[in-house]
Amino acid sequence: MLENRLEADSILYSVAGRQLLTDVYLSCKTGEIVGLLGRNGCGKTTLLKIIFGTIATANKHIRVNGQMYETPYLHRNLLAYLPQHDFLPKTSG
Template identity: 60%
Template sequence: MSTNQLVADSIFKYVGHRELLTDCFVSCNTGEVIGILGRNGCGKSTFLKIIFGTVSCHHKFVSINGKKYDAPYKEKGLIAYLPQHDFLPGNVTVRQVIALFLDSQVEQELVKTNENIVPHLHKKVSALSGGELRYLEILLLMHSPAKFILLDEPFNALDPLFKEKIVALIQGCRASKGFIITDHDYRNIIASSDRIILVTQGVFKNIKVLSELEDLHYLPKGSLNDL
């Protein structure tokens, strides 16, 4: 299977007179999961939207397989984005939304026969619990033709069982896609990711050892003891 590469370089974003993101860089290859951590308002979600192409910034360079894109989301099969809010229509059944979202019959069948989806096929999307809906959204993105998946707070407000299922989804799909994920749930970001980036004062800090998350005051001392 071919390896794809996403590069986001020289990202500068101002909010008013404040520099939210300063010369930020990330690269992600097929098979990689990059986790981005940081406090509320530090620019994590904004960074994902800049890569996706739906938020403007002062300067950016985003390329996939060496080709520059200003708005990768406009090109089919390049990139998919999970927003923090629900994005599926609630007034159709799960079976119908699978057919609406995925063009490939093969991928549709894989989703419809997923053991966590089968019991809900005849339900309306609006009848799903928060965890069931989040799982379905992520599953659909992973069965899309997108080469790269951006996940914005995939674990937010989910119970531990669904968090485990989503970590397993990411690990199960990583052979064919690259992932950039951000969440405040640092435990599951660490469990899912090959590399961790901490956003601190608008700058990306590559975390080489997890203890740096405590040294840089993102986590209280002792937080990592039971990992």
């Protein structure tokens, strides 16, 4: 099995003057199971969206296998993100 490493470093994020994420560092590799724990509104989903590249922030360093990516979601087969809420329209019937 090919091993890949994701590193997210120096992530800063604030909302309405309130610092939500400060100097976050995350590292994981293929096969590891990682859990993000915290209260509602503490920034877990925001962190994942920043890593994926769909939320802009003042500072972040996202690396996959040592290579930097500003917007990982634009690179085919690099990262995947499954949102916590429904994203497909309901079928009528």
